[in-house]
Amino acid sequence: MAMSPEDEKVFRDEVQAFLTQELTADLRKAGYETTGTYSAIEACRLWHHRLYIKGWIAPAWPKEHGGTGWTPWQRMVFEQACAKANAPILFAGGLRSIGPLLIEKGTPEQKEWYLPAILSGDDLWCQGFSEPNAGSDLAALHIAARSDGDDFILNGSKLWTTGAHLANRMFCLVRTAKGERPQQGISFLLLDMDTPGLTVEPIAMLTGEHEFNQVRFDEVRVPKKNLVGNENEGWAVAKSLMRHARASNTTSSHLHRAFAALKRLCAEMQMQPEPGLMASFHALQIELDAFDGLELRTRHAASGPHNEAEEKAAASLLKVVATELHQKITQVGMALAGPYAMVEHVEGSNQALMAKEGGLATAKYLGLRAATIYSGTSEIHRNLLMSHLEKGGSLLSSLSKGL
Ligand SMILES: Cc1cc2nc3c(=O)[nH]c(=O)nc-3n(C[C@H](O)[C@H](O)[C@H](O)COP(=O)(O)OP(=O)(O)OC[C@H]3O[C@@H](n4cnc5c(N)ncnc54)[C@H](O)[C@@H]3O)c2cc1C
Numbered sequence: 574m575a576m577s578p579e580d581e582k583v584f585r586d587e588v589q590a591f592l593t594q595e596l597t598a599d600l601r602k603a604g605y606e607t608t609g610t611y612s613a614i615e616a617c618r619l620w621h622h623r624l625y626i627k628g629w630i631a632p633a634w635p636k637e638h639g640g641t642g643w644t645p646w647q648r649m650v651f652e653q654a655c656a657k658a659n660a661p662i663l664f665a666g667g668l669r670s671i672g673p674l675l676i677e678k679g680t681p682e683q684k685e686w687y688l689p690a691i692l693s694g695d696d697l698w699c700q701g702f703s704e705p706n707a708g709s710d711l712a713a714l715h716i717a718a719r720s721d722g723d724d725f726i727l728n729g730s731k732l733w734t735t736g737a738h739l740a741n742r743m744f745c746l747v748r749t750a751k752g753e754r755p756q757q758g759i760s761f762l763l764l765d766m767d768t769p770g771l772t773v774e775p776i777a778m779l780t781g782e783h784e785f786n787q788v789r790f791d792e793v794r795v796p797k798k799n800l801v802g803n804e805n806e807g808w809a810v811a812k813s814l815m816r817h818a819r820a821s822n823t824t825s826s827h828l829h830r831a832f833a834a835l836k837r838l839c840a841e842m843q844m845q846p847e848p849g850l851m852a853s854f855h856a857l858q859i860e861l862d863a864f865d866g867l868e869l870r871t872r873h874a875a876s877g878p879h880n881e882a883e884e885k886a887a888a889s890l891l892k893v894v895a896t897e898l899h900q901k902i903t904q905v906g907m908a909l910a911g912p913y914a915m916v917e918h919v920e921g922s923n924q925a926l927m928a929k930e931g932g933l934a935t936a937k938y939l940g941l942r943a944a945t946i947y948s949g950t951s952e953i954h955r956n957l958l959m960s961h962l963e964k965g966g967s968l969l970s971s972l973s974k975g976l
Pocket residue numbers: 699700701702703704706707708709710732733734735736785943946947948949950951952953956
């Protein structure tokens with residue numbers, strides 16, 4: 574049911590009051606300075622805790638499992654207010670992916686054991702899907718899970734695992750059998766990161782930061798009760814997980830956050846940008862407005878009467894357009910920083926600030942190169958988009974022109 578204008582105002586005011594009170598300057602700074610997929614982990618933990626205490630940590634979850642019971646509009650208002658205020662970007666694989674999946678498909682024991690610690694932030698989860706030679710072609714994964722009584726024994730490795738060095742739990746896909754098709758014989762498993770035989774090796778990002786890892790498994794024993802869904806039927810479980818992750822994606826708020834940072838950069842740089850650059854800056858503003866419209870129309874089209882093809886086409890369309898626009902924003906940011914994009918440290922008050930902002934613009938540009946790779950590359954999403962449109966995503970076909 575739609576809210577009355579009075580109730581809308583009450584809600585917006587409540588969100589603002591909370592942010593004013595709890596989102597302290599150091600948390601806003603951590604949010605602003607984020608260059609990767611999540612903010613500095615201490616800021617993430619603190620912000621997670623404050624949202625948890627308030628009861629606002631999992632707006633997209635059903636109320637009976639700890640959600641807020643908000644409408645989609647309220648969730649959007651909340652997300653946009655957080656982004657506008659530079660709230661830290663949470664390390665949220667638990668909240669966005671595995672939590673909703675367990676609510677849908679977990680056993681009662683799994684729900685009881687795992688969900689409270691996801692909400693409180695005591696458990697952090699990483700996603701072990703990709704492997705060497707199994708990224709876009711995920712079904713080619715071959716990490717072996719051998720049956721041994723009540724356990725599986727895992728050997729092999731996972732690659733590009735974001736936050737494996739921070740997480741205490743992992744959800745992963747393993748091969749429990751060989752099927753006729755590669756999607757058969759895959760199982761979905763939960764495990765503890767401190768299990769003997771499991772090692773985490775850091776991989777440096779383009780920015781030089783440490784965000785993802787290679788995780789090696791050497792005779793790692795995992796109880797079979799940690800299966801989600803049936804043995805050998807993990808592919809369908811993984812598809813459900815992707816659906817949940819897509820549903821909780823906050824596409825436009827990330828872009829507005831990035832554009833606000835660009836405006837701030839423009840103000841901090843005490844140089845006169847070239848007219849061509851300013852034209853790019855204004856063109857981005859127009860593209861951002863157009864994206865807001867696209868997102869609204871796309872979500873509207875995808876929320877039609879159970880049209881799965883529309884829903885999947887919408888997810889691919891928005892992923893491609895949003896990440897490519899986000900990259901353009903960081904590219905203009907680096908150009909605006911000019912020579913300061915290339916220096917790390919300069920003495921003198923004004924110049925030191927400009928060097929700091931310039932260095933940050935460069936780090937954001939480099940960090941964003943990954944956005945068109947993770948969660949499915951742009952090429953893969955373009956392929957998917959066309960295939961879903963052919964299957965019946967007709968409402969979206971006009972919106973996808975030019976991609
Ligand atoms: C920052 C970052 C964080 C990540 N975090 C995680 C994580 O936490 N957990 C996890 O499991 N994975 C994670 N990944 C891995 C990510 O999912 C994969 O990188 C991605 O799926 C691409 O796989 P790949 O790297 O093996 O590239 P490939 O699949 O080898 O692709 C190489 C190139 O070929 C293109 N290509 C491949 N197949 C096709 C095709 N059929 N048609 C057209 N073009 C094609 C791709 O678009 C790409 O340009 C992360 C990646 C990054 C960059």
